[in-house]
Every structure is written in structure tokens, then in C-alpha cells.
Amino acid sequence: MDGSENEGGTKPLEFWLQDLERRMAFVQPEHTVRGMFFRGMLESFRSLGDETLVGRCLEASGHERFVDFFSYSVRVQSQLLLTALPTLARHYGSGEAALRQVGRRSISDFLGSVTGKAMLMMAHGRPRPMIDHMPTGYRVAVSFGEMKVAWSGPQRGTLSVGLSFLPPPVYAGMLQGVLEASRVQTFQAAGRETEGLGVACDFSWE
Numbered sequence: 001m002d003g004s005e006n007e008g009g010t011k012p013l014e015f016w017l018q019d020l021e022r023r024m025a026f027v028q029p030e031h032t033v034r035g036m037f038f039r040g041m042l043e044s045f046r047s048l049g050d051e052t053l054v055g056r057c058l059e060a061s062g063h064e065r066f067v068d069f070f071s072y073s074v075r076v077q078s079q080l081l082l083t084a085l086p087t088l089a090r091h092y093g094s095g096e097a098a099l100r101q102v103g104r105r106s107i108s109d110f111l112g113s114v115t116g117k118a119m120l121m122m123a124h125g126r127p128r129p130m131i132d133h134m135p136t137g138y139r140v141a142v143s144f145g146e147m148k149v150a151w152s153g154p155q156r157g158t159l160s161v162g163l164s165f166l167p168p169p170v171y172a173g174m175l176q177g178v179l180e181a182s183r184v185q186t187f188q189a190a191g192r193e194t195e196g197l198g199v200a201c202d203f204s205w206e
Contacts, residue, residue, distance in 0.1 A: 013095035016167055017085060023165045023197055024078040031074045031165065032143040035066035040109035041080055041102060042066070048091055057083045068113070071143065074165045081166075096169045103166075103173025104180075111181055115140050120181070127155075127182035127205060134159065134178065156204035164199040168192055171201040179205055 038061070045053050058064060060083040061076045081102065088098035110116040119137055123129035131149055138147040138161075145163035152158070159171060168191025175189040187205035194200050 010094050010096050013086060013089045016095040016099060016169075017082060019167045020078050020082050020085070023167075024075060024082075026197060027073065027075045027078070027165060029073070030143060032071035033074050033077050034068065034141050035070045035072055036068040036109055036113060037106050037141065038063075038066040038072060038076060038080060039068060040105055041077075041084070044102070044105045045084055045088075048087075050087060053084060053087050074142070074144070078165060099167055099169035100173035100176065103170035103175075104177040105173075106170070107174045107177030107181070110137055110141065111177075123182075125182055127179055127184050130178050130182055131157070131159070131175070131203075134174070153204075155206070156202075158200050158202050160194065160200040161198060163197050165197070166199070168199045168201065171199055172203075175201055175203045179203075 042054055042057060045057060057080045060079045062079075063072070063076065066072065081099075085095055085098055088101070089095040092098040092101055111120060115137060119130065119133045123133055128151075135147040135149065138145075145161050147159065147161050150158050150160070159175060161171065164171075170191075172189040172191040176187070179187045179189075184205045187203065189201055189203040191199060191201040
């Protein structure tokens with residue numbers, strides 16, 4: 001199983017809330033995300049048995065429901081996370097761990113979609129092809145930024161996103177979800193900030 005968090009150790013919840021707010025300040029109207037991720041986030045909150053939290057998140061988002069392949073402002077995603085993160089942090093032990101679970105759940109939802117199932121089929125369940133296909137899935141899911149994968153060995157590399165409105169632990173969770181779907185048992189994934197609003201996540205597996 002994965003045993004890594006972000007570089008620099010576990011940061012306090014307030015750090016991640018401020019990071020989300022800082023990134024949200026740069027959102028433009030053309031920055032959108034598919035509704036499947038919002039719906040998945042709300043379902044993951046509901047699975048904790050906290051309907052009050054789901055209600056508060058919907059109120060903060062300004063939407064009563066989300067349609068999977070409809071595009072919504074990424075600002076909505078930030079508002080959902082800002083509302084939910086304190087509760088999620090208490091449940092998972094830290095803000096960092098909670099954000100990682102958000103990323104892990106987003107990949108689970110994506111792999112259950114038509115595009116995600118096609119990606120799984122093309123990769124034959126193998127980890128390296130699945131990671132190589134992540135930038136293609138990313139382009140389907142969001143309207144901004146560019147995701148790239150650079151390999152430094154047969155089973156290690158770096159996933160980078162040039163413009164991200166999500167903190168680094170979310171991408172570590174995404175990689176965790178992909179590797180788990182590939183049935184990899186032992187792996188590492190650690191996210192870090194890069195220039196501007198960029199994010200990079202170093203990963204490896206055995």
C-alpha cells in the first residue's frame with residue numbers, strides 16, 4: 001500500500017484551506033470541470049453518513065444537483081472542498097489525507113465512466129499504460145491546463161499539471177486510485193507545488 005504524503009510532512013488544515021482560496025482567486029470563466037466529479041464528491045461525503053455536510057456543500061455551490069458531462073466552473077469545485085474539508089479532515093485524520101481521498105474517489109468515478117472504461121480496456125489493466133492515458137482523461141474532464149507524464153524508469157516517473165486549482169495531495173490520490181485499479185500492492189506517490197499554480201507528483205511502484 002501507499003505510505004507517502006506530500007513532501008515536507010503533514011501540513012495543518014489551515015494551510016490547505018488557504019491554498020484552495022489562493023488558487024480559486026485565479027479562476028476565470030473558461031475554467032470548467034465535468035459534473036461527474038462534483039457528483040462523486042457529494043456521494044463520497046454522503047458515504048460518511050453526513051447528510052448535513054452534503055446539504056451545506058450544495059448550498060455553497062449554488063446547485064441542487066450535477067449532471068455528469070455538463071461543464072461547471074472550477075470555482076464550484078473549490079467551494080465544495082472549502083466547505084467539506086474541515087469535516088473530511090476530522091474523519092481522515094488530516095486535511096492532506098482528506099484531499100488525497102478526494103483525488104482517489106475522483107479517479108474511481110472517472111474509471112466508471114464510458115471514457116474511463118475505454119481507458120481501462122486499452123491499458124489492459126497495466127499500470128504504466130493507465131498512467132500514460134491519464135493526460136487524455138484529464139483533457140476530457142477539464143477545460144484548462146495540461147497534464148504530462150515523464151518517466152525516469154520502468155516503474156517510476158512524475159505526473160505534472162501546469163495549471164491546477166486543486167492542491168498537490170489530490171493528484172497523489174489520483175495516482176493511488178490508478179495504481180490500485182491496476183492491482184499494484186506497493187507504491188509511493190508524493191505531490192508538490194511547482195511554479196505558479198503548477199503541481200507535480202512523483203510516483204513509483206514495485
